[in-house]
Amino acid sequence: MSSQILKRVRGFEAEAEKRIEKDERPAFHLSPRTGWMNDPNGFSYYKGEYHLFYQYHPYDTKWGPMHWGHAVSRDLIHWEYLPAALAPDEDFDRAGCFSGSALTLPDGRHLLMYTGVRRELQDNGEEREIQAQCLALGDGIEYEKYPGNPVLDERDLPDGASSFDFRDPKMWRKEDGTYACVAANRGEDGNGQLLLFSSLDGLVWRYEKVLYANDGRFGTMWECPDFFELDGKSVLLISPMEMLPKEMEYHNGNGTLCVTGSFDERTDTFREETDQAIDYGIEFYAPQTICAPDGRRIMIGWMQNWDTLIYSREQKWFGQMSIPRELSYHNGRLYQRPVRELDALRRNRVEYRGVPVSGEVRLDGIRGRRIDMELSVSPAEGEELYRKFAVRFAQNEAFHTAFSFRPAESVLKVDRKFSGTRKALIHQRRCRVSGKDGRLKLRLILDRFSVEAFINDGEQVMTATMYTTQEADGISFFADGKAVMDVVKYDLIT
């Protein structure tokens, strides 16, 4: 039985979505059915389809009381909206149904675990938000909140752990058929820590231990953890708040962090080996992964950053998901590539080989705002190393967004200063890429309001949104010095 609050939301979104034309949205990146979207939630494969829920405020294009929006897909590219799955309609989640995850129980029910937020008056008279973990069970469309909610609250926390910051549970099923979950928490020192919980049946949960703690190294509070095995490594994905920059690896503000290491199942001990950023661009946060039926580990993130909310007056929706990305681990790094299902959208192949670039170059047939374009750049033979190479897109006389590469420093920069934005926000990010010989491979995925650049076969990724008018669909190349380039470009047609 859905509540009046949920019924009202469902009626509202079904009407409101009619006011958004298809071409006012990204074509193959999921955007909210209406209103506001943040983190991906409950990413799972259930009854033959991928389910993706999301942090959702249908009534406004700004963040507000959180619901769970819901969409399904067979190929991770074409999404169909389902009615909102959760609304903040119970005492334990009245201030919001925050992020969480999903899995399938042996009896076929779809289990969601999310953070229920409620307001509570403190002894000092202050009203604070208390966060606790809650369950909902359903069939892929209708979800009933569990009568025993919340299933994890302040009583389950270790000493010093804050119940004001205790959220974003990510569950998984272990090989022995029992369940585990990690959740983000603020420890006694004010910094993030990941708590590990266990369950025999997915319904009754108990605290195990602190799996991994920040110790002041990566930002302050942490959000949206994920934990999984990948190519022989144990991988933690974390979204830290208030990062301090570290060389060119980490930037200020909300960031992304991947820590790899080993995990001893007997003692639940994680031993850290490496750390790196997940995405080096401007907008990417709170990613969540799934293990697909064919064994691929696929990650999707919120293609946004809390520090760079660019609103335009006309926009009827806010927030987009990234392209789902296949993960692998090799050469001591996390690699990402767009899911192979995207290849099925490729049309109108245009290819150029060995194009000399010196100054500005435009090529017939190379333009568009929904494209997949692979570039391979190298120095011209027998010439000095070029000083700079750039590719500009979403371009007309007034606007463009660009990636530029300085081979001597191995630095790649994304710059959307000229994308039409009127805000003094971060519009550039730099990233140090591998190789010093002037060779660079870039695969750019454009989808109306965003660009994702997969660098050197997915060794690094830079993602950014851009709300440039769609008429600006030009693409040009530039070199200071002499470079040579191969280009293959496809339109992506849904």
Ligand code: FRU
């Ligand atoms: C991350 C986050 C989560 C929280 C949700 C609230 O972007 O702050 O920690 O669950 O968003 O919408």
